[in-house]
Amino acid sequence: MARKPPTKPRKNALQERSRATVDALVEATARILVREGFEKTSTNRIAEIAGVSVGSLYQYFPSKEALVAAVINRHNEEIMGIVRSALIEITDMPLDKAVRRLVTVAIEAHRINPELHRVLAEQIPRAGKLDVEAFNREIHTLVRAYFDGHRKEIRKIDLDVATFICVSTIEAIAHNTVLNQAAMLSDKMVRTLVDETTRMVVGFLR
Amino acid sequence: MARKPPTKPRKNALQERSRATVDALVEATARILVREGFEKTSTNRIAEIAGVSVGSLYQYFPSKEALVAAVINRHNEEIMGIVRSALIEITDMPLDKAVRRLVTVAIEAHRINPELHRVLAEQIPRAGKLDVEAFNREIHTLVRAYFDGHRKEIRKIDLDVATFICVSTIEAIAHNTVLNQAAMLSDKMVRTLVDETTRMVVGFLR
DNA sequence: AGGAAAAGCGAGTGAATGCTCGCATTATAG
């Protein structure tokens, strides 16, 4: 029964220290992406920084893209964790409180790892694109569900259009605030931006 | 007087057909960026598509980045042309009409060459970044100037904050509308989005 | 016409990089 020659098709199966290897590789990739940019991120360098060999790298990741995709997913999961729990939190809150919370959370999420976020947002070469779409759709669905549950507080308007506009707006303001205005980010400024953005969105919805 | 050996330090001096060569190179770069993505955009391929030799390419552009930067600038200039004239147009218009025009123009601008816009927005590796910042600042300044001239129609609010929020919002909605919703872009939908976005921004300002 | 400069050419070079493959080391099972 020599059915399975020692063929390890590469990539799956993690049992012990190999978990650490995989983690080290993903972490190293993130670090290099931030510190050197996507262009300088080579597999040899990733392996070097992770303290493993290129060979080991290719045992768990079939390509450089797979590695970058892993970093993107990890980052997106962090963000989605925050966003999901926020949306649970606000389920029964009135519109103005809820929107304020969403705006705050959006900024917090962007502040998790701004440098990484910037690189991922600006230099994605191809991979992970589908996953990002999926996350966007999930956010849209969750926000829409909240709106739907609070119809009475909202004027007559197509909920998909309203969701699209609100999500785009909040995301953009959070993004630009954290990434383009890093300097002028006093707490007072942030509070002003949250106040004003909330005002705009709430005013729009009702 | 052998002062000037046939040294042509590369890059400047365009007099006749060379202009056509330069144009062909920029155009070819844009085409390849759109059709193959940044990763596959090599100088040899650019020269091939442009119908010139690599040598000629390097007579006018000192590096691949210079070529990409030229494409970015050309595209940005197209957009800024539209935006600038819109801002002149609206100078004396009332707030609601003016905002509506701005929203419409933003979408129009994104529709000039959506594919190229996407590649430039998503895959910029480094170059052109400074120029993009400059354009953003110019837009901010122009919009702020309009707001300043129409203070009476606007509630008491820091004009920089208001401008930041409005510009971010309009840009994001236009961007997402054209790039992520390309499918569902009936004229009716666009009109709805323009209406609602205008309503939100105007409601916010006064 | 004739000479010089501008424009154009494209095979070739050198460096970077993604990835493989045969082997060494470590862990697990019987």
Added chain:
DNA sequence: CTATAATGCGAGCATTCACTCGCTTTTCCT
């Protein structure tokens, strides 16, 4: 203890690609 699998290694291969250089062709000027 020994066999077997899992994990790890890293020199090197193959390829790609930005860019150079010596040369030819075209244009301009007198």
